[in-house]
Structure formats: C-alpha cells, structure tokens
Amino acid sequence: MLRRLDNLFIGLALGIFLPIVGIFVYYIFTYRVETSFSGFIDYFKSVHLFVAYISLACYMTNLPLFFLFIWKDKYQGARGVLFATIMYTAWVVYEKFL
Numbered sequence: 001m002l003r004r005l006d007n008l009f010i011g012l013a014l015g016i017f018l019p020i021v022g023i024f025v026y027y028i029f030t031y032r033v034e035t036s037f038s039g040f041i042d043y044f045k046s047v048h049l050f051v052a053y054i055s056l057a058c059y060m061t062n063l064p065l066f067f068l069f070i071w072k073d074k075y076q077g078a079r080g081v082l083f084a085t086i087m088y089t090a091w092v093v094y095e096k097f098l
Helices: 008-030 037-046 050-071 075-097
Strands: none
Touching: 008 037, 008 050, 008 075, 037 050, 050 075
C-alpha cells in the first residue's frame, strides 16, 4: 500500500487537491452559517483576497504533506507535491503581478 504512494502523479494529485480541501474546511468552520460556498468565493474575489487565501491554503496543506513524504522516504511523491506547489506559486505570481 505505501509503495503506491511513492509516485509522482499521486503526489501531484494530492498537492493540487489538498489546498482546495483546505479552503473548503476553512469555509465550513468559519463562514458556513453566514453564506453559501459560492458566496464565500465571490466575497473573497470582490475584496481581492482570493489569491492570498489560495496561496496560504497551498502552503499550509502542502508543506506538511511534503515533509510526510520525505520522512517516509517517498521521494517521488514529495517531488509531485513540490511540483504542485510550484504550479500554485506560478499561478499566484501571475495573478498578483501580471
């Protein structure tokens, strides 16, 4: 089972999917009573905080995942998580400065 986790594509998929889950969990614990999920996303887009929250969610979820892969000697999975983080960072830089 753990041998299958040492795969570049598994790490990439987890690195892309976990920040989205992190944003959703943040919504569940803070804004669920006040608004719908689409209203939550629209609000953060309107106050220009959406990119900041995506980047924060990316680093807060991918950093522990990356170190978990490293500690378990699953270097290909860690490489996938790192690549997903670089993709998110490139998107954040594009959205912020271009």
